[in-house]
Amino acid sequence: MSSSILWVRVHPVTASRKNGIKALVNFSKVWKWLTSGFLLHYDKIGAADRYPYLRRNIILLMLAVTLIPLTFMAVINSHQYHSSLKTEIINPLYTLANKTKHSFELYLEERLSTVRFIASAYAYTELSDEKTLNRILRVMKTELGGFVDLGLIDNQAHMVSYAGPYELLGKTYSQQSWYHEARLRGTYISDVFMGYRKFPHIAIAVQQFTKEDLGWILRATIDTGKFESLIAAMGLDPASDAFLVNREGIFQTSSKYYGKVLERCPFSAPLGNYGTSVVEATDPQGREMLLVFARLAQHDFSLVIVTPRSVILRSWYTLKSEMFFIYFISVGLIVLVTLKLSGNLVRNIREADEKRELAFRELEHTQKLSSIGRLAAGVAHEINNPLAIINEEAGLMKDLVGYGADFPQKEKFLGLINTILKSVDRCKTITHRLLGFARRMEVQFEPLCLNDVIQEVLGFLEKEALYKNVQIRLALAEDLPQISSDRGQLHQVFLNVLTNAIASIEASGFIVITTWQEDDQTQGVSIQDNGCGMSEETLRHIFEPFFTTKHGYGTGLGLPITYGIISKLGGDIKVRSKPGEGTTFTIFVPTKPKTG
Amino acid sequence: MLLVDDEEDFVSALAERLHLRGIDARIATDGEAALEAMEIFLPQVVVLDVMMPGLGGAEVLKRIKAMHPELPVILLTGHGSIREGAAGLTHGADGYLVKPIDIEELIDKMRGALSGD
Numbered sequence: 001m002s003s004s005i006l007w008v009r010v011h012p013v014t015a016s017r018k019n020g021i022k023a024l025v026n027f028s029k030v031w032k033w034l035t036s037g038f039l040l041h042y043d044k045i046g047a048a049d050r051y052p053y054l055r056r057n058i059i060l061l062m063l064a065v066t067l068i069p070l071t072f073m074a075v076i077n078s079h080q081y082h083s084s085l086k087t088e089i090i091n092p093l094y095t096l097a098n099k100t101k102h103s104f105e106l107y108l109e110e111r112l113s114t115v116r117f118i119a120s121a122y123a124y125t126e127l128s129d130e131k132t133l134n135r136i137l138r139v140m141k142t143e144l145g146g147f148v149d150l151g152l153i154d155n156q157a158h159m160v161s162y163a164g165p166y167e168l169l170g171k172t173y174s175q176q177s178w179y180h181e182a183r184l185r186g187t188y189i190s191d192v193f194m195g196y197r198k199f200p201h202i203a204i205a206v207q208q209f210t211k212e213d214l215g216w217i218l219r220a221t222i223d224t225g226k227f228e229s230l231i232a233a234m235g236l237d238p239a240s241d242a243f244l245v246n247r248e249g250i251f252q253t254s255s256k257y258y259g260k261v262l263e264r265c266p267f268s269a270p271l272g273n274y275g276t277s278v279v280e281a282t283d284p285q286g287r288e289m290l291l292v293f294a295r296l297a298q299h300d301f302s303l304v305i306v307t308p309r310s311v312i313l314r315s316w317y318t319l320k321s322e323m324f325f326i327y328f329i330s331v332g333l334i335v336l337v338t339l340k341l342s343g344n345l346v347r348n349i350r351e352a353d354e355k356r357e358l359a360f361r362e363l364e365h366t367q368k369l370s371s372i373g374r375l376a377a378g379v380a381h382e383i384n385n386p387l388a389i390i391n392e393e394a395g396l397m398k399d400l401v402g403y404g405a406d407f408p409q410k411e412k413f414l415g416l417i418n419t420i421l422k423s424v425d426r427c428k429t430i431t432h433r434l435l436g437f438a439r440r441m442e443v444q445f446e447p448l449c450l451n452d453v454i455q456e457v458l459g460f461l462e463k464e465a466l467y468k469n470v471q472i473r474l475a476l477a478e479d480l481p482q483i484s485s486d487r488g489q490l491h492q493v494f495l496n497v498l499t500n501a502i503a504s505i506e507a508s509g510f511i512v513i514t515t516w517q518e519d520d521q522t523q524g525v526s527i528q529d530n531g532c533g534m535s536e537e538t539l540r541h542i543f544e545p546f547f548t549t550k551h552g553y554g555t556g557l558g559l560p561i562t563y564g565i566i567s568k569l570g571g572d573i574k575v576r577s578k579p580g581e582g583t584t585f586t587i588f589v590p591t592k593p594k595t596g
Numbered sequence: 597m598l599l600v601d602d603e604e605d606f607v608s609a610l611a612e613r614l615h616l617r618g619i620d621a622r623i624a625t626d627g628e629a630a631l632e633a634m635e636i637f638l639p640q641v642v643v644l645d646v647m648m649p650g651l652g653g654a655e656v657l658k659r660i661k662a663m664h665p666e667l668p669v670i671l672l673t674g675h676g677s678i679r680e681g682a683a684g685l686t687h688g689a690d691g692y693l694v695k696p697i698d699i700e701e702l703i704d705k706m707r708g709a710l711s712g713d
Contacts (some may be wrong), residue, residue, distance in 0.1 A: 107709050381647075384674035384695045391696035392609035399616045426698055 030594050040422035054356045055346040067331060074327050078320065085316050090278055093305055096234055097276055101294035101303045103230050104244070108189060108298060111222050112204055114144055115195065116187070119208045119218040133163040140220075148221040150203060153179070155214040164221065182207055182217050189299045192244075192252040192261060194225055200224045200252070200261045222232045227253045240307040258283070259305070269293050269302055280309060367583065380431035388428050394420045429459070445484050445593050450515050450523055451476040453487060457494040461502065469508035476515045483591040484522060489565045490589070496558040497527050497585045503530025503550070504583060522571070522588045530582040540578055569593065597706065598639035599623045600630040600656065601672065602648045613699055627651030631659060638664070641706050644689075645672045651691075654687070661688045670711035672697065 118127075118136060126132050133150055140147045149164020157174035182188035182205040190203040205219040230252060231242050244252035249265045251258075258266055260469040266284050270277050276294040283289045288309040295302050311316075392410040399415045401410060458465075458472060465472055501511050509530045518524040534542065534549075541547040543563045566573045570590040597619065601607040604625050611621040623640065624630035628651055630642070642660060646653030657669055671692040690709045693702060 053614055381674045385606070388674075388695040388697065389603060389606040389609070392606050392613065392699075395699055396609045396613045396616075399613050428696055 010535070017514065027503070050344050051350050054349070057340050058342040058345065059338055062342065063335065066334045066338070070327070070330060070334070074323060078323055081319060082316060083249065090292075093290070093307065094276060094278065096236075097292040097303055097305050099228060100234050101296060102240070103233075104227070104301070104303060105297050107226060107230065108204075108296070110144070110187065111220070112148065112187060112206070112298070114140065114147075115204050115206045115218055118150075119206045124152075124208070124210045124214075124216050128161045129162060130161050133161050137163040146222045146226055148223050151219045153205075153217040153219060155216055178203070178205065180219070182219075183215055190237055191246045191250070194262065224253065224594040234305075236305065236307075238542070239444060241306065242303065242305045243475040244301050244303055246302075252301060255306075267291055267305070267306070269304075270444055283586045358533050383427070383431055387424055387431070391421065391424045410433040444488075445486055447482045448490070449480060449482050450490070450589065452481050453490045454494055454513060456517065457498060460495065461498055465502055465511075468502055468505060470502055470505050471508075473510055473512045475512060477517065480515055480517065480523065481591075483589065484593060485569060485589060489569065493526070493562050493565050493587065494525070494564045497587070500558065501527055501529035501531060501585075504529055504533070506532065509582075518588060520591070522590055524586060524588050526584055526586045528582065528584040532576075533581050533583055534577040534583065535579050539575060542575065597641040597643060598630060598633060599620045599643045600625075600627065600648070600653075601643075601645035602653060603645075604627060612700070614703075617699075617703065619703070625655070627656040630656060634660070634663075638667075640668075641709055642667060642669045643702070643706075644669055647674060657687060657689055668706075670702070670705055670709065 011159050039041045118140075122132070122136070127136075133152065136320070137147060137150045138148070147168060149162065149168070151159050151164065151168055152161035153173060154160045157172050157176075157179055158184065159168050161172045162169045178188055178190055186207045188205040190205075192200045192202050194200060201221050201223050204217055205217050207215055209215055227244060234242055236242055241256040241258065242267070243255040243258075245265045246252055249268060251261050251263050251265055254260045255265070267281055267289075270279055270293055274295050276292065279291050281289055281291055283306070290307045290309050292305040292430050293302050293305075294304075362440050398414065398421070400523075401413050454474075454476065462472075471528065474581075498511065505511075512525075512526075512528045514526045514528075516524050532594075538549060542559050544560065563573060565587075568589060570593060574590040575583065597614070597697065599607050599611055599621050600623075602625055607623045607625065611623050612622040613652055622637070624633050627648055630644075631651075634642075644653050644656060644660075646657075648656075657671070660667060663675075665688075668690040669688070671689045672695055673692055674695050674710065691705045693705065
């Protein structure tokens with residue numbers, strides 16, 4: 001496995017065509033490295049590591065391709081939803097806060113304008129007259145509403161004229177900071193204070209100058225009942241709360257849940273903020289709240305709307321938990337399926353590879369056999385001639401000695417020659433077998449006797465049977481008529497079956513071979529052994545290619561080939577077996593080759 | 597009879613054995629020589645090896661049968677050429693033997709062929 005990293009120089013794609021092509025080529029090199037070297041090609045790896053490696057790669061690839069987009073989407077979705085939800089809920093609140101803030105500003109502005117108007121429209125001397133002041137106050141109360149008193153303060157900070165319910169005439173304000181502020185700024189709006197009959201009030205003061213350039217102040221007190229109705233007009237849901245606070249965080253109107261007028265508000269306004277903003281905070285009861293702060297323009301008041309976050313974000317929480325649920329279930333499913341699928345896939349690939357290997361080996365084996373067969377044929381044929389020579393010459397020697405005169409060693413001589421001739425006979429048998437083996441490759445029909453064929457095959461196997469102490473009992477039909485069939489193929493059939501029979505016998509046993517004329521068209525051969533037998537499950541599979549119970553060295557093709565041959569010859573093959581008792585193969589061979 | 601085989605040792609030993617049994621056998625070591633010899637003297641039986649260099653056994657058989665259709669020809673074949681032997685039968689040979697041969701079998705076949713079947 002190549003672990004070297006391919007460094008790719010990426011050329012900037014300029015207008016020049018050459019550079020463009022170069023960049024393309026480099027990219028394709030990278031691509032090739034990615035797909036072929038790293039992830040999917042496993043031919044270059046040793047067999048043992050190949051399959052886990054392949055499986056791991058498939059798993060990684062599949063997980064990456066499925067999980068990355070899924071996670072991406074989940075993240076984007078939740079983000080989108082969250083933000084859109086927030087804006088959907090928050091925007092109306094925002095708008096509401098702004099609108100209400102404007103209403104407050106308008107209200108204060110109206111009152112301030114009124115006082116300013118009065119201060120401008122009337123001269124100092126006119127306002128010093130209490131009757132005038134009272135009349136003005138009456139008109140203000142009727143026409144505008146909300147005014148409680150009206151007072152005139154001279155440049156020495158003395159209240160010189162007063163209309164209203166309090167005893168303020170003659171009072172001095174030089175110690176009051178609001179007075180100085182009013183003198184400095186020209187107008188002044190106070191915070192809420194507890195006033196007449198313990199209702200909350202605010203004071204508005206406006207400065208004017210006499211013709212002599214002496215500053216005087218007109219001061220009016222407003223009751224804040226209107227504030228409450230402005231807030232009520234917001235129409236918030238019962239769980240929400242809205243109120244006015246000043247710069248120090250003191251309630252200017254009563255809060256539904258958090259305190260009365262002039263108490264401290266538990267929420268602190270966002271610092272340095274001059275517009276409308278939204279913050280999240282925890283209230284004294286520990287609930288998560290959403291706060292909208294709207295700063296009034298002309299005074300350090302802020303309108304505050306408090307809404308429980310849970311109300312807003314309820315649907316978000318539901319979605320979030322649903323999404324998590326679905327996401328994790330999906331991830332779990334994907335991982336499960338990936339692991340299982342890749343396991344199956346790789347196992348199938350491995351099995352297919354192994355089968356292919358086996359098939360190749362078998363093919364190789366067959367080809368080797370056929371070349372060996374040809375070789376054998378060649379050798380056998382070559383040997384026949386010298387063998388014939390030995391045979392004739394030894395025969396001649398025998399004739400000459402036999403017909404000739406006696407001499408002292410005559411008997412011995414004849415004996416020796418006979419031994420030679422017997423050995424030639426053995427050689428003849430051996431070459432005959434060799435050629436029989438070779439002839440397996442060609443299909444040809446000839447008249448033959450099944451019994452002979454069986455005997456020939458037994459000749460091949462007698463050594464092995466002897467070694468394994470297997471007794472071969474023959475029950476061959478006498479005078480079994482000749483049939484027309486392929487000797488070589490029949491050799492192979494009986495060889496396969498008998499080899500299996502011998503192999504199934506562990507220590508010692510017997511094999512019974514029976515032949516008979518089944519009917520006009522067919523002869524039967526049965527080969528019965530008392531070996532280990534086969535289970536029903538095994539019986540189902542024995543004619544399948546590559547099925548073998550000889551783990552490791554069987555090719556699993558012997559019986560399929562046998563079956564194929566018998567089918568080709570037009571015969572039939574049946575098996576009966578009992579585990580522990582033995583197996584019987586029954587083969588039916590047609591007397592004449594079936595045409596078509 | 598005429599024995600035709602390219603292995604001289606074999607064919608001369610066989611001829612001698614036949615002589616010892618009272619059968620007159622001449623030999624030829626290739627097809628050409630055999631055909632020439634047959635122009636000089638006509639044998640009663642020809643024993644012919646199918647695998648011979650030069651004019652092969654099959655060709656010789658054909659020519660003999662062309663010239664003397666009544667003349668019995670027995671083919672000798674090594675195991676590798678049984679097919680040739682069997683083919684030879686269809687071309688008119690009167691029998692075949694597989695090498696190495698049993699001389700008694702040869703004599704039997706010869707007598708059989710001569711007794712005219």
